Amino acid sequence: MQSATGKSILGGIAIGPLCIYQREESVFSAISSLTPEEELARFEGARLKAMEQLGGLYEKALDEAGEESAAIFEIHRMMLEDGDYLDAVKGVIEGQNATAERAVTIAGENFAAVFEAIEDPYMQARSADIRDISRQVVNILLDSGDGEMLKGQPAILAADDLTPSETVQLDKSRLLGIITRYGSSSSHTAILARAMNIPALIGVDFDSSWDGKTAVLDGYSGCVYIDPAPGLLSEMEQRHQGDLKRESLLQDLKGKPNITLDGREIKVCANIGSAGDVNLALQNDAQGIGLFRSEFLYLDTEDSPTEEQQFAHYKQVVEAMDGKRVVIRTLDIGADKQAPCFHLEKEENPALGYRAIRISLTQKKIFKQQLRAILRASAFGTVSVMFPMIISVQEVREAREVLEECREELEDQGIAVGKVEVGIMVETPAAVMIADELAEEVDFFSLGTNDLTQYTLAIDRQNPRLDRFCDPHHPAVLRMIRQAVEAGHRHNCWVGLCGELGADQALTETFLRMGLDELSVSPGAVLPLRKLIRGLDLREENNP
Numbered sequence: 001m002q003s004a005t006g007k008s009i010l011g012g013i014a015i016g017p018l019c020i021y022q023r024e025e026s027v028f029s030a031i032s033s034l035t036p037e038e039e040l041a042r043f044e045g046a047r048l049k050a051m052e053q054l055g056g057l058y059e060k061a062l063d064e065a066g067e068e069s070a071a072i073f074e075i076h077r078m079m080l081e082d083g084d085y086l087d088a089v090k091g092v093i094e095g096q097n098a099t100a101e102r103a104v105t106i107a108g109e110n111f112a113a114v115f116e117a118i119e120d121p122y123m124q125a126r127s128a129d130i131r132d133i134s135r136q137v138v139n140i141l142l143d144s145g146d147g148e149m150l151k152g153q154p155a156i157l158a159a160d161d162l163t164p165s166e167t168v169q170l171d172k173s174r175l176l177g178i179i180t181r182y183g184s185s186s187s188h189t190a191i192l193a194r195a196m197n198i199p200a201l202i203g204v205d206f207d208s209s210w211d212g213k214t215a216v217l218d219g220y221s222g223c224v225y226i227d228p229a230p231g232l233l234s235e236m237e238q239r240h241q242g243d244l245k246r247e248s249l250l251q252d253l254k255g256k257p258n259i260t261l262d263g264r265e266i267k268v269c270a271n272i273g274s275a276g277d278v279n280l281a282l283q284n285d286a287q288g289i290g291l292f293r294s295e296f297l298y299l300d301t302e303d304s305p306t307e308e309q310q311f312a313h314y315k316q317v318v319e320a321m322d323g324k325r326v327v328i329r330t331l332d333i334g335a336d337k338q339a340p341c342f343h344l345e346k347e348e349n350p351a352l353g354y355r356a357i358r359i360s361l362t363q364k365k366i367f368k369q370q371l372r373a374i375l376r377a378s379a380f381g382t383v384s385v386m387f388p389m390i391i392s393v394q395e396v397r398e399a400r401e402v403l404e405e406c407r408e409e410l411e412d413q414g415i416a417v418g419k420v421e422v423g424i425m426v427e428t429p430a431a432v433m434i435a436d437e438l439a440e441e442v443d444f445f446s447l448g449t450n451d452l453t454q455y456t457l458a459i460d461r462q463n464p465r466l467d468r469f470c471d472p473h474h475p476a477v478l479r480m481i482r483q484a485v486e487a488g489h490r491h492n493c494w495v496g497l498c499g500e501l502g503a504d505q506a507l508t509e510t511f512l513r514m515g516l517d518e519l520s521v522s523p524g525a526v527l528p529l530r531k532l533i534r535g536l537d538l539r540e541e542n543n544p
C-alpha cells in the first residue's frame with residue numbers, strides 16, 4: 001500500500017480506480033500565413049463560439065452546483081468581452097503577424113501574470129481562470145477538445161490541476177473524487193468541487209505509476225491510499241456507506257421544517273467540542289449549535305488560552321453558522337476533564353468537587369478572558385452564553401455581574417458586542433428543585449442529562465461497573481426533566497436538552513410531549529432525529 005497526503009477541499013470518502021489525466025499541449029504555429037484581418041476574423045469566430053460554450057457550461061454548473069458557482073462562467077464571458085483583453089489580442093496579431101492561437105496565448109499569459117502578482121490569494125487564483133479562457137479559445141481555433149478525461153469508467157480523477165471548465169464538463173455520474181497536484185483552496189475548481197459535493201484533495205504528490213490502481217481518497221484526513229490494505233478498505237467502505245446514508249437523509253430533509261405531523265415544531269441542533277466540528281454540524285443541517293463545549297481550548301495545554309485565541313475560535317464557529325444560534329458554554333473542567341494549566345489538586349470526590357462554574361467564579365481573571373472573547377464573537381452572529389453546574393441563584397447573579405462588567409469594559413474600549421442571551425445548564429437536582437427561581441434570572445435552560453442522571457441516581461458516569469444499575473429512562477430523571485421544562489416555560493425561558501439522552505429515539509416523543517423547545521445532539525444524530533420527529537403525531541388520541 002502506498003499513500004500521499006494533501007489539503008482537503010471537501011470531506012467524504014471516494015473509493016475506485018485512479019485515473020490520471022494529462023492535458024494535451026496545443027501545438028500551433030506562431031507566425032501566420034494569413035493576413036491580420038483574416039486572423040482577426042478567425043479569432044472573432046472562436047471568441048463567439050467560446051461565449052456560446054460558456055453559456056452551456058453556465059447552465060450545467062447552475063444545475064449541478066448552484067448559482068454562486070455558475071457565476072464563474074458569467075465572469076469568463078465578461079473576460080471575453082473585456083476591451084483591454086481584445087485590444088491585447090488584436091495588438092499581437094497585427095504587431096507580430098501572429099496566428100490567432102499565438103495571440104490569444106500571449107494576451108492570456110500577460111493578463112494572468114498581472115493577476116498572479118496581486119497579493120490577495122483570491123485574485124491570484126483568478127489567473128487560472130484567464131488561462132482557462134485562453135485555452136478554450138485556442139481549442140476552438142484548433143478544433144480540438146479535452147478528450148475523454150475519465151476513460152470511460154467511474155474513477156477518482158488525478159490531474160496536475162483542473163480548470164473550472166474541465167471540472168464542470170466532467171461527467172459527475174462517473175466522477176468519484178478529485179486529487180490535484182497544484183491549485184488553491186480558493187480556486188474556482190475547488191469552489192466547484194465543494195458545491196458539487198465531490199471529495200477532493202489538492203497539493204497531492206501522486207505518482208504516474210498509480211494510474212489505474214485502486215485508490216481510497218479520505219477527504220476527512222486529507223489522505224489518499226493506493227492499493228489499500230483489506231482492513232483499511234473495509235473500514236473506508238463502511239464510512240462511505242454511512243456518508244451515503246446521511247446524504248440521502250439530507251436530501252430528503254434539507255430545507256424542510258422540523259415539525260411533527262400535527263404541527264408541533266422543535267429545533268434540532270448539534271453539540272460540538274471544537275471549532276473543527278462546525279463543518280459536521282453544517283453538513284448535517286443542524287439548526288444551530290446547542291452546546292459548544294469550550295473546554296477543548298484548555299485541555300492538553302500548559303498555558304491557558306489567551307482572549308485572542310479564544311475569540312478567534314468562537315468567531316470561526318459563529319461566522320460559519322451564519323446567524324444560527326451558537327450556545328457557548330463557559331469552561332466546564334474538573335471531574336473527568338482535566339486541564340493542566342489549572343494545576344487542579346487531586347480530590348476525593350472530583351465529580352462533586354472543584355469544577356465548572358465553581359472554578360470560573362473563583363478564578364475571575366480567567367473567567368473574564370473567556371467572557372470577553374465570547375462577547376466579542378457575538379458581534380459576528382447569534383451567540384448565547386451558558387453557565388455549567390449551577391446550583392444556586394447567587395451563582396447565576398455573580399456570573400452575570402462578571403458578564404456585565406466585561407460588556408461595559410468592551411464598550412468603553414469601543415469594541416463591538418452583540419446581544420447575548422444568558423442561560424444555564426440544568427444538570428444538578430438542586431437546579432431542578434429551584435428551577436422557578438433560576439428561570440427568573442436567565443433566558444434559557446439546557447438540560448445536561450449526563451450529569452443530571454449521575455447526580456440524581458448517585459451513579460458515577462465514569463464507572464462502567466455501574467452500567468447495570470444505571471437506567472437513563474429512570475422516572476426520577478424524566479420527572480426532573482419535566483419539572484425543569486414546566487418551570488422554564490412558566491417564566492418565558494426556552495428549554496433545550498443537550499445531554500446524550502437527546503439522541504435516544506425511544507424518548508423523542510416523550511420529550512416533545514413535555515414541551516422541550518430544542519434537542520441538541522452529536523452532529524451525526526441530527527438528521528435521523530429530524531426524520532423521526534417529522535413522522536410523529538402528538539394528538540391526544542395517539543398518546544399511549
Ligand code: PEP
Pocket residue numbers: 291293332427447448449450451452498499500
Ligand atoms: C451533560 O452533563 O449532560 C452535558 C451535556 O455536559 P457534559 O457531558 O459536558 O458534562
Ligand code: MG
Pocket residue numbers: 388427448450451
Ligand atoms: Mg455536564
